[in-house]
Amino acid sequence: MGILSSDTFPLLVVLNPHSGKKQGIHVWETVVQPALNHAQKPFRLIESTSQGHVQSYFNDNIKPILTDLVQSLSIVNDPSALSSSIARPSTATLQVMVLGGDGSVHEIVNGILQGVAGTEFVSDQFRPKIEFAIIPTGTGNAISTSIGVTSVQDAVDRFLAGKVVPLRLMTVSTRAKTGQSSTFAAKWDTRLYTVVVNSFGLHCATVYDAEEFRHLGNERFRQAAMKNVENLKQYEGLLELHGPVQTYDRSSKSLGLVGGGSDSLQLRGPFTYLLITKQASLESGFTPTPFASTSDEWMDILAVQNAGQAEIMTMFGGTPNGQHVEQEKVDYFKAKAIELETPSQGRLCVDGEFLTIEGGPEGRVRFEVTLDPNIQIFSIFV
Numbered sequence: 604m605g606i607l608s609s610d611t612f613p614l615l616v617v618l619n620p621h622s623g624k625k626q627g628i629h630v631w632e633t634v635v636q637p638a639l640n641h642a643q644k645p646f647r648l649i650e651s652t653s654q655g656h657v658q659s660y661f662n663d664n665i666k667p668i669l670t671d672l673v674q675s676l677s678i679v680n681d682p683s684a685l686s687s688s689i690a691r692p693s694t695a696t697l698q699v700m701v702l703g704g705d706g707s708v709h710e711i712v713n714g715i716l717q718g719v720a721g722t723e724f725v726s727d728q729f730r731p732k733i734e735f736a737i738i739p740t741g742t743g744n745a746i747s748t749s750i751g752v753t754s755v756q757d758a759v760d761r762f763l764a765g766k767v768v769p770l771r772l773m774t775v776s777t778r779a780k781t782g783q784s785s786t787f788a789a790k791w792d793t794r795l796y797t798v799v800v801n802s803f804g805l806h807c808a809t810v811y812d813a814e815e816f817r818h819l820g821n822e823r824f825r826q827a828a829m830k831n832v833e834n835l836k837q838y839e840g841l842l843e844l845h846g847p848v849q850t851y852d853r854s855s856k857s858l859g860l861v862g863g864g865s866d867s868l869q870l871r872g873p874f875t876y877l878l879i880t881k882q883a884s885l886e887s888g889f890t891p892t893p894f895a896s897t898s899d900e901w902m903d904i905l906a907v908q909n910a911g912q913a914e915i916m917t918m919f920g921g922t923p924n925g926q927h928v929e930q931e932k933v934d935y936f937k938a939k940a941i942e943l944e945t946p947s948q949g950r951l952c953v954d955g956e957f958l959t960i961e962g963g964p965e966g967r968v969r970f971e972v973t974l975d976p977n978i979q980i981f982s983i984f985v
């Protein structure tokens with residue numbers, strides 16, 4: 604069975620006019636749209652009108668979009684009967700271009716997965732492939748920066764060149780309730796999917812406060828970080844890294860498996876700064892998890908426990924080139940399953956979205972890079 608991919612089905616272009624310094628429309632009109640027209644690439648423009656719009660759009664529309672896509676494909680079951688044998692394909696590739704930042708990608712991913720969850724649109728009989736072309740017009744642009752995209756034109760060129768690698772997601776789950784009682788099962792309910800970073804402590808507080816400085820562009824994170832370093836807090840929590848776990852060893856300057864690969868690790872906090880990421884850089888010139896890979900099956904963990912202002916500032920001094928991993932206060936790990944428990948209610952930042960964590964074992968949050976093929980359906984142009 605062969606699949607003839609559709610050259611006629613339009614590229615979906617999602618434009619967030621609010622991202623970054625609100626340059627999306629200008630970039631679209633002056634660079635991206637002319638390039639697509641020149642390449643004779645058909646497209647359909649979806650303009651985001653408010654926060655959350657794109658997520659609900661994909662949640663509501665992904666099934667009809669995939670249906671249209673499948674109908675635009677021709678499957679040739681029998682080469683000798685080219686015109687007669689049209690069947691449903693086992694996969695189809697949907698291309699989505701994003702003019703926005705990481706928050707927009709997060710919304711699209713979550714909207715698509717909510718829209719197809721538990722349906723015939725993700726099954727062993729049919730599973731779509733979603734390819735993202737991210738045109739960096741956001742503030743941090745972590746995904747683009749981490750894969751080395753240097754400009755809007757560079758991102759457009761990479762899309763037109765056509766090479767993709769997996770864009771792996773982290774799941775963020777909380778304990779599932781059993782029945783209507785207040786008892787909790789060992790089961791987990793996935794609440795969200797993360798493409799860039801889950802954070803707790805200073806980084807989360809910084810992202811929370813940075814919204815009021817949006818007009819400053821990238822500078823907004825620095826302003827908000829300084830405000831939070833001046834009033835530095837320690838955040839109580841217990842972090843469990845389930846084996847296999849890798850740790851960065853400063854003496855050998857390399858990552859190695861803890862206890863031969865089976866051992867788990869506990870960090871008892873309090874945490875000053877805690878990141879769980881899939882991307883090496885969170886913005887240009889800020890590379891807090893330098894060993895992270897967009898495409899592998901690990902999450903990278905940067906943990907700073909009980910640090911003072913001077914230690915945090917020293918850490919920030921090393922983050923442009925990843926040198927902070929050599930500092931004594933900085934712990935660096937890789938894991939595939941992680942749980943975080945806080946003694947009282949806390950706040951978690953998931954790709955810029957905020958999640959309240961309830962205190963105690965029942966409020967535990969679990970992060971995983973799952974191998975579920977119905978979730979890992981995304982890739983990115985590199």
Ligand SMILES: Nc1ncnc2c1ncn2[C@@H]1O[C@H](COP(=O)(O)OP(=O)(O)OP(=O)(O)O)[C@@H](O)[C@H]1O
Nearest residue numbers: 622623651652654655703704705706741742743744
């Ligand atoms: N028309 C709109 N008006 C206001 N906000 C919007 C609109 N469309 C989308 N949004 C919201 O804009 C927010 C920011 O989007 P996005 O992440 O693309 O840019 P950014 O925050 O500048 O970049 P980054 O996430 O890379 O730092 C998202 O939370 C999204 O929901």
